[in-house]
Amino acid sequence: MxxxxxxxxxxxxxxxxxxxxxxxxxxxxxxxxxxxxxxxxxxxxxxxxxxxxxxxxxxxxxxxxxxxxxxxxxxxxxxxxxxxxxxxxxxxxxxxxxxxxxxxxxxxxxxxxxxxxxxxxxxxxxxxxxxxxxxxxxxxxxxxxxxxxxxxxxxxxxxxxxxxxxxxxxxxxxxxxxxxxxxxxxxxxxxxxxxxxxxxxxxxxxxxxxxxxxxxxxxxxxxxxxxxxxxxxxxxxxxxxxxxxxxxxxxxxxxxxxxxxxxxxxxxxxxxxxxxxxxxxxxxxxxxxxxxxxxxxxxxxxxxxxxxxxxxxxxxxxxxxxxxxxxxxxxxxxxxxRVPRQRRELTYSQLPCEPVALRAERLTFTYPGAEVPAVHEVSLDLRPGQVVALVGVNGSGKTTLAHLLAGLYPPDGGHLLCDGAPVTDLTAHRERTAVVFQDFTRYKLPALDNIAFGRPHTTDDLERVQEAARQAGALDFLKELPDSLHTPLGKEFTGGADLSGGQWQRLALARAFYRDAPLVILDEPTAALDAHAEDQLFAHLRRLFTGRTVVLISHRLRSVRHADRIYVLETGRVVEQGSHETLLRTGGAYATLFRAQARAYQNTGTS
Ligand SMILES: Nc1ncnc2c1ncn2[C@@H]1O[C@H](COP(=O)(O)OP(=O)(O)OP(=O)(O)O)[C@@H](O)[C@H]1O
Known part of the structure; x- marks a missing residue:
């Protein structure tokens, strides 16, 4: 010793x-x-x-x-x-x-x-x-x-x-x-x-x-x-x-x-x-x-x-x-x-843009120190340009699965295939993925950075930033800020301003639009939005993400009913899958949850 x-x-x-x-x-x-x-x-x-x-x-x-x-x-x-x-x-x-x-x-x-x-x-x-x-x-x-x-x-x-x-x-x-x-x-x-x-x-x-x-x-x-x-x-x-x-x-x-x-x-x-x-x-x-x-x-x-x-x-x-x-x-x-890393400056024409097909085969993942897998032998299929929804009660494994699909965690078992090829390089896979996290980060930096960080290695492009902000419904309030998009978003900084929860969420969405990736993962992207804004987003989801393959997680089943395919998770496993209509007809977990939510809305409306 x-x-x-x-x-x-x-x-x-x-x-x-x-x-x-x-x-x-x-x-x-x-x-x-x-x-x-x-x-x-x-x-x-x-x-x-x-x-x-x-x-x-x-x-x-x-x-x-x-x-x-x-x-x-x-x-x-x-x-x-x-x-x-x-x-x-x-x-x-x-x-x-x-x-x-x-x-x-x-x-x-x-x-x-x-x-x-x-x-x-x-x-x-x-x-x-x-x-x-x-x-x-x-x-x-x-x-x-x-x-x-x-x-x-x-x-x-x-x-x-x-x-x-x-x-x-x-x-x-x-x-x-x-x-x-x-x-x-x-x-x-x-x-x-x-x-x-x-x-x-x-x-x-x-x-x-x-x-x-x-x-x-x-x-x-x-x-x-x-x-x-x-x-x-x-x-x-x-x-x-x-x-x-x-x-x-x-x-x-x-x-x-x-x-x-x-x-x-x-x-x-x-x-x-x-x-x-x-x-x-x-x-x-x-x-x-x-x-x-x-x-x-x-x-x-x-x-x-x-x-x-x-x-x-x-x-x-x-x-x-x-x-x-x-x-x-x-x-x-x-x-x-010792050698400063070469910053890869890309132009938008160099970014991957074709929608991808993503396939998960018996994906399994256990958190370090946990005894049971959070995701257990999950298989799913996302065709290019489709919108696929993941639903389930709290703790059923939706976010963990989304992280696996985004290449943030390497699976312990199973395979992820992108356009038919096994995903071995997670960094490259993340390059073609945009994620809006449930607990997204609020960067206390200028609004412009908050959006441009969506694609940090591209040359800053104010027009594209504004376009992304517009798509996310953020441009109007950003322009109202004291120094427009250059305003620091933190009151701790001189000249800084703060945003409402919903406005921050729109910025997170704008980041995803700016990233312009062929695979988009949205984990509760509207939790902080008002009901009208939420309806607007889901109604226009397909148009907004045209040519993208989208994975959507939401507890509000009303919002996912237009998805091409819905996967229902329970304790880390897929227990049902299909379109909204098929799942309602089946009368399983999804139908029970959906009817419960619908009743709650009706009761609120009549009470
Ligand atoms: N970092 C972590 N370390 C260990 N266990 C975790 C971790 N994050 C989540 N879990 C566990 O993994 C399981 C799945 O969690 P996950 O967050 O994927 O569920 P979810 O369906 O997204 O839940 P929610 O609807 O509440 O967001 C849960 O049992 C949870 O306690």
Whole structure:
């Protein structure tokens, strides 16, 4: 385990350097050169100090002030000091830019990996834990890793440089100073592992806390939270989650503080013994005074650096282990992330436009973690240009089936055939599909984007956007907005406006029209529309989607009666199918549901 962690650490260190290299190789080289030069100067200065002291003291205290080497040595020290200062400043500036670039690179990689994940992954808590850890690790962690590694590199160079100088003065000092840092380094190692384990254990807890934060601060949730007076309850839960993290951190910190104190005391004793020995050697004439003076300065310099290094080591280790979380998450896309993806700009004439024939053969799908399939051996047939309806009670599997037909989930069993050919490439299948989801997304972006996102890789076409808005019955109200179609649809943004539920639904429909795909899937597309608008849409459905194959899901059976074929689902299986008339004549589940709804309408009309 410890061996594997060490390998992971090394691997992550290489990964961090690779990230910095990818983000800005010139800045990285600059920073490294600055560190190397600074260390070389430091070693040179130490040796020079010893030489100058030696030369000055050799002439005796009276002649020391008139020594011919003193003045040039002081001038040389000043010049070198100024040069190192300037170098350090330029290094710090490059480092600041480098860290921002590393942040951007890594955050982009995490977003790419999240977007590339297939939909079923979002059903897995473990995926969300990994995503949360990767997002957490992407925020300043890689940049911090670069900073820490550079500082560690600097410390290592100092050790080398001062160590080299010790070889010239009194070589035996080096192992002893290094020994003084061993307890602190060991304590840091334990700290690192404990921190990383705590961090992993808190993943789900943090996700819940972040979710509660979104609930408490989101505009969309604000009304219901106030109406139900839920604020206090949710804040209380948020406090509970945080208290859990605080308790875990407190316990860990207590242990760390104990270990660190012991380590520092042990290291301090070794340094005291060293300085005492140097004093004794110098006063006993066993070591020249100049060497002893320079050695004390070197011991002090080295022990300060080593202690800083050891103190940082826990941080570096923990930080690098977080990079492991990051790397595992982005691994599949990291190779492609380096090269920005080619944006495929299509024109409308390049889009697939012929209506497709779609056939499902014994499709089966079980949600991850579920015990029974949500869709069980469902077969259906959609001829080109037909309108097919899926009906059934809540939870009967309509939406899941629609997702399978749209290529959003790969089936666990059975086949999907498009124009007779098995659908193997789900991405390509999604390209020829337009879906209006039951819980469609309200993009708090300009109205124009809300529609043009229907076909994001085509060149924006205002005329087509307006045409799609017109088909969905959205153009009139969009033109009334303060900045027409350019108005941001979120009151959180300057100049933003909001829409009614039905108007948002029309925008979702406009997106589907704009997508202009040969297969259209509409999952409750009129749930938020008024009765008149709903009738209008269904009455004109065929005309609006001329030349498209349409799958329609609706609970309002009055709206689906004109479909070419109706499939009735129950607990994930097709239990009836046929036209409206056939199904009524059969007198099964559909007929029962339809008559119940019709009676409800009549009763409402007469009551
Ligand atoms: N993400 C999910 N993870 C696990 N089970 C799910 C998930 N989504 C739906 N289910 C389950 O799958 C079954 C079918 O759900 P589905 O949403 O497909 O039904 P539906 O017919 O569209 O329902 P409704 O009419 O309420 O929209 C239900 O038992 C439901 O609880």
């Amino acid at each position: 410890a061996e594997r962690r060490k390998r992971d650490l090394l691997h992550s260190a290489v990964f961090a350097v690779r990230l910095a290299w990818l983000a800005d190789r010139r800045a990285l080289v600059h920073v490294i050169v600055v560190q190397v030069l600074s260390a070389m100067v430091m070693a040179g200065a130490l040796v020079m100090t010893q030489q100058v002291f030696g030369a000055v003291l050799a002439r005796g205290p009276a002649a020391a002030g008139r020594s011919p080497v003193l003045v040039p040595a002081v001038i040389a020290a000043l010049v070198v000091g100024a040069a190192v200062g300037a170098l350090r400043l330029s290094g710090t500036a490059r480092m600041a830019v480098l860290t921002v670039k590393v942040d951007r690179l890594v955050a982009g990689m995490v977003l790419e990996a999240a977007v590339a994940a297939e939909l079923p992954r979002f059903e897995e808590p473990d995926f969300h834990d990994r995503l949360q850890r990767a997002v957490f690790a992407s925020r300043r962690q890689p940049a911090l890793a670069v900073i820490l590694l550079v500082t560690a590199f600097q410390a290592a160079l100092t050790v080398l440089a001062v160590g080299g100088a010790f070889v010239l003065m009194a070589w035996w000092l080096l192992p002893l100073v290094l020994l003084s840092a061993v307890p602190a380094i060991r304590a840091a190692g334990n700290e690192r592992s404990a921190h990383h384990d705590m961090h992993h254990g808190l993943s789900e807890n943090r996700r819940l806390r972040e979710y509660l934060e979104r609930l408490l601060t989101g505009r969309d949730e604000a009304k219901e939270i106030r109406a139900l007076d839920l604020g206090g309850v949710l804040t209380g839960r948020w406090q509970e989650q945080y208290a859990h993290e605080v308790r875990a951190t407190e316990a860990l910190m207590k242990t760390h503080a104990r270990h660190r104190m012991v380590a520092q005391a042990t290291g301090g004793v070794v340094i005291c013994v060293l300085v005492g020995s140097l004093w004794w050697l110098a006063t006993s004439d066993l070591l020249p005074l100049s060497t002893a003076g320079a050695a004390v300065a070197g011991v002090w310099l080295l022990s300060v650096r080593l202690n800083t290094f050891a103190g940082m080591l826990g941080g570096i280790g923990e930080n690098l282990l977080r990079l492991t979380d990051l790397e595992t998450f982005i691994a599949p896309t990291s190779a492609t992330a």
